[in-house]
Amino acid sequence: MKWLLLVIAIVLGAFAGYFLGSEGGTSSGRPSPSADAKSKPSMVGKITETAQAESSEGAALSQVEPASIELENYLRSVGEESSFEMIGSLHTLLKNASSTDFIRLMDDMKGQQYGQNWAALNLIAMRWAQVDPEGMFAYANADDERYNWGIRNSLFEAWATSDPEAALAAAATIESPNARRHVMRSVLSVIAKTDPERAVSELQAEVGNNANQTWIYNSIFSQWANSDPERARQAALDLPDGQAKVSALSGALNEWLARDATAAIEWLDSLPSDSTSYFARREVFRNIVRQNFEAAREYVDSREDPVERRKILENFYMGNMSYNKSLDEVVEVFEWMSSVTTGQLYDRKVQDAVRAIAEMDPEKAKAFVLQMPIGNGRRNALGSIGSVLAERDPQAALDFAQSLEFEDERRQVLSNMSWRLARGDVESAGQMILESNDPLIEKQLGSNLVDEWSIYNREAAFAFANLLTDPDAKSNAIQRIVKNWMQSEPAEAMDYLETQVTDENKQRNYLRNAFNDWSRQDPAEAAVWLAELPESAQKFESDLYRTVAQSYLNHDPYAASEWIGTLNDGDARDRSVQALVDNIHRNDPESAFIWAGTIDDAKQRKNSLERTVREWSMKDPDTAYEALMDAKIEAADKEPLFKIIENNRKQP
Numbered sequence: 001m002k003w004l005l006l007v008i009a010i011v012l013g014a015f016a017g018y019f020l021g022s023e024g025g026t027s028s029g030r031p032s033p034s035a036d037a038k039s040k041p042s043m044v045g046k047i048t049e050t051a052q053a054e055s056s057e058g059a060a061l062s063q064v065e066p067a068s069i070e071l072e073n074y075l076r077s078v079g080e081e082s083s084f085e086m087i088g089s090l091h092t093l094l095k096n097a098s099s100t101d102f103i104r105l106m107d108d109m110k111g112q113q114y115g116q117n118w119a120a121l122n123l124i125a126m127r128w129a130q131v132d133p134e135g136m137f138a139y140a141n142a143d144d145e146r147y148n149w150g151i152r153n154s155l156f157e158a159w160a161t162s163d164p165e166a167a168l169a170a171a172a173t174i175e176s177p178n179a180r181r182h183v184m185r186s187v188l189s190v191i192a193k194t195d196p197e198r199a200v201s202e203l204q205a206e207v208g209n210n211a212n213q214t215w216i217y218n219s220i221f222s223q224w225a226n227s228d229p230e231r232a233r234q235a236a237l238d239l240p241d242g243q244a245k246v247s248a249l250s251g252a253l254n255e256w257l258a259r260d261a262t263a264a265i266e267w268l269d270s271l272p273s274d275s276t277s278y279f280a281r282r283e284v285f286r287n288i289v290r291q292n293f294e295a296a297r298e299y300v301d302s303r304e305d306p307v308e309r310r311k312i313l314e315n316f317y318m319g320n321m322s323y324n325k326s327l328d329e330v331v332e333v334f335e336w337m338s339s340v341t342t343g344q345l346y347d348r349k350v351q352d353a354v355r356a357i358a359e360m361d362p363e364k365a366k367a368f369v370l371q372m373p374i375g376n377g378r379r380n381a382l383g384s385i386g387s388v389l390a391e392r393d394p395q396a397a398l399d400f401a402q403s404l405e406f407e408d409e410r411r412q413v414l415s416n417m418s419w420r421l422a423r424g425d426v427e428s429a430g431q432m433i434l435e436s437n438d439p440l441i442e443k444q445l446g447s448n449l450v451d452e453w454s455i456y457n458r459e460a461a462f463a464f465a466n467l468l469t470d471p472d473a474k475s476n477a478i479q480r481i482v483k484n485w486m487q488s489e490p491a492e493a494m495d496y497l498e499t500q501v502t503d504e505n506k507q508r509n510y511l512r513n514a515f516n517d518w519s520r521q522d523p524a525e526a527a528v529w530l531a532e533l534p535e536s537a538q539k540f541e542s543d544l545y546r547t548v549a550q551s552y553l554n555h556d557p558y559a560a561s562e563w564i565g566t567l568n569d570g571d572a573r574d575r576s577v578q579a580l581v582d583n584i585h586r587n588d589p590e591s592a593f594i595w596a597g598t599i600d601d602a603k604q605r606k607n608s609l610e611r612t613v614r615e616w617s618m619k620d621p622d623t624a625y626e627a628l629m630d631a632k633i634e635a636a637d638k639e640p641l642f643k644i645i646e647n648n649r650k651q652p
Contacts, residue, residue: 071101075108083119090120094127099135102128106139106151125154133159137170156183160190168202181206185216189223196224200235200248207244214247221251229255237271245276250283257287261295265302285312293333300340310345313337317352327360331368347376355384362389366400379412386413390420394429398436407440414444421445426453430464442473447480454481455488475506479513486514487521490529498534508540515544519551527552527563530572546575553583561595574599581608589616593627606637613641617648 074093077086093101102124109121128136133155140151159167167187174180184206192199199220207216217239224232229252236248256264268284271277288296296316303309316337325333334353341349350372358365362385369381382404389397394417401413421429426449433445446468454461458481465477485493493514501507511533518526526548533541545567552560557580564580567573577599585592589612596608616624625645628638 068096068098068101071097071104075104087119087123090123094124097127097131099132102132102136103139122154125151126158129155129158130162133163133166133170141174152179152183153186156186157190160187164191188216188220192220192223196220196228196232197235200239204239204244214242214244217244217248218251218254221248222254223251225252225255233267237276241274241276243279246279246283249276249280250287253280253284254287257284257295258291261288261292262298265295265299282312282315286315289316297336309340313341313345313349316349325356327357327364330356330360331364344376347380350377351380351384354381355388358385358388362392374406379409382409383412383416387416387420390417390424394421394424395432398432398441401441402436402438410440411444414441418445418448422449422452427460434464434467437469439470439473442468442470443476446473447476450477451480451484454484458485475509479510482510483514483517486529487518487525490532494529494532494534498536504536504539507536508543511537511540511544512547516547516551519548523548523552523555524559524563542571542575545572546579549576549579550583553580557583569600571601574601574604578604578608581612585612585615589613589619589624590627592616593624593631597631597633606640609633609637609641610644614644614648617645618651621645621649 070093074089077089090105097105105124106121109124125136136151136155137159140155156167156171159170164187167190168184171180171183171187174183184202188199188203188206191202200217203216203220207214221232221236224235232252233249236245236252239245239248253264253268256267265284265288268277268281285296285299288299300309300312300316303312330353334350334357337349337353338346354365354369357368365381365385365388369378369385372378372381386397386401389400397413397417401410401417404410404413429445429449430453433441433449436442446465450461450465453464461481462478465474465481468474468477482493482497485496497507497510501510515526515530518529530541530545530548533544537544549560549564552563561580564573564576567576577595581592581596584595592612593609593616596605596612599605599608613624613628616627625642628641628645631638633641
């Protein structure tokens with residue numbers, strides 16, 4: 001009867017999925033079968049015996065009998081029967097399916113949208129894993145890696161149920177660490193149902209204290225606590241200190257928290273005061289908030305230490321409360337939170353709370369916030385309202401921003417809106433900005449709007465920017481466009497700056513911004529194009545060289561120093577060498593000293609040498625003294641450097 005209940009559950013899921021994903025009995029996720037499709041049972045073909053033989057893992061799959069007549073009949077009926085009827089036919093077919101049948105069925109599933117066929121796919125995988133897990137494992141290893149995550153998961157869950165030793169052994173042979181951990185979690189979750197101690201032992205060997213994987217401890221210990229809560233808690237306490245222990249202890253307390261939160265918290269508080277109990281309390285608070293807000297409030301109110309209370313409340317998130325609480329409940333939570341948080345924590349949390357309120361009732365949120373005292377908390381809250389409104393009705397969001405009395409609050413709302421507008425209908429947003437006739441709106445929204453717009457439609461972005469009436473807004477928008485243009489078509493962008501931008505200050509700002517961003521993204525390429533600067537930019541090219549040199553040195557000091565070594569003498573090289581000296585004078589003062597001595601400009605050279613020698617002589621005055629003695633520097637220039645060394649020698 002167990003299998004019957006399972007099939008009924010799967011059928012009900014498939015039946016629901018069918019009506020969600022189709023109309024009038026025909027799947028909207030794939031076309032209705034044509035006459036040609038009916039003559040070709042597999043929608044995407046099959047793994048041929050030749051292809052199987054070429055894969056060492058899948059070689060065994062080639063030694064199977066031809067597909068059964070029942071399978072061919074089933075595949076021909078795909079699309080002609082209802083989902084309910086097809087699941088019934090599939091169940092009958094799978095009772096006596098061969099290895100070839102499973103392969104053909106899996107191939108057919110890949111030709112369809114997974115969301116519409118999850119029930120059938122899971123049914124196939126469960127049955128295949130029962131009768132031929134080795135064959136299914138070989139198929140999964142030989143097939144498309146992206147598709148195999150779901151197949152492997154179904155395989156190893158079923159395999160671990162029937163033969164955990166074989167499942168563990170097979171999982172250990174998977175070369176990809178991520179794929180191996182993925183299936184190990186499936187296997188260990190099954191083993192934990194009957195032998196949690198072994199599951200934990202295997203988990204420690206596979207995952208250890210890897211911070212990105214310790215959530216599985218929470219899952220296993222939560223499951224363990226359902227059958228033996230005391231043993232689960234003790235086993236969690238016996239783990240080595242670290243994030244794994246914290247996650248395990250939090251999981252072991254889940255059952256108790258749901259049953260008697262007060263008693264669970266008292267037990268946790270009775271533990272020795274160490275890092276595990278401290279961080280476990282923070283983890284537990286997250287669970288309490290989800291399960292029982294009243295208990296969470298009592299828990300916070302019971303904390304007397306203000307520092308501990310603040311740390312706990314940092315884990316209090318209200319962003320998703322609009323999905324599971326009424327408006328009055330969210331307001332109640334917010335009012336309580338306002339009474340227990342202060343300073344920056346309050347300013348941050350009020351933003352989440354008001355967003356939750358605005359999701360349900362923007363007008364209520366507006367009225368609620370506008371009666372708050374002026375400050376960061378109110379500004380953040382107004383920004384949340386602007387963000388919510390911008391998702392639903394950009395014009396309403398803009399009207400709301402303009403209705404605010406104080407400019408700093410208008411700026412906050414506009415700032416929160418800009419990201420949403422730039423990822424929506426940018427043409428309509430641009431028209432709305434232009435029609436506002438508001439310089440602040442143009443400044444706050446214009447440049448952000450064109451930032452990505454100019455990547456895929458530069459002409460439209462330029463047209464919008466040129467229509468902005470505020471000079472600063474227009475300049476900032478064009479600056480963003482040029483920044484992107486410079487990296488994709490540098491020759492054309494430089495020609496534009498040379499011929500179309502006659503204002504020297506604007507040209508300088510456009511180039512500085514462009515090369516600053518470019519050198520962070522691709523410093524080597526930015527360095528190459530410095531040699532192609534327009535003639536009009538030569539007045540300030542040294543600033544650009546220094547900008548690129550700084551970014552290049554942060555990314556790859558060795559390659560950057562090689563590039564600097566190829567530069568011709570002059571101010572551009574001097575500024576680049578200065579950047580190099582500033583970058584290495586602490587870690588490699590000897591090299592910095594040599595480079596500083598190559599600077600042409602006397603004042604720059606003197607400043608760089610003094611800075612390097614001062615740092616060097618504090619760590620190793622004898623070596624610095626010897627290097628200065630041997631340096632080919634004028635005696636008059638050496639004298640102040642020797643004084644620096646001697647002064648540092650006298651320091652205690």
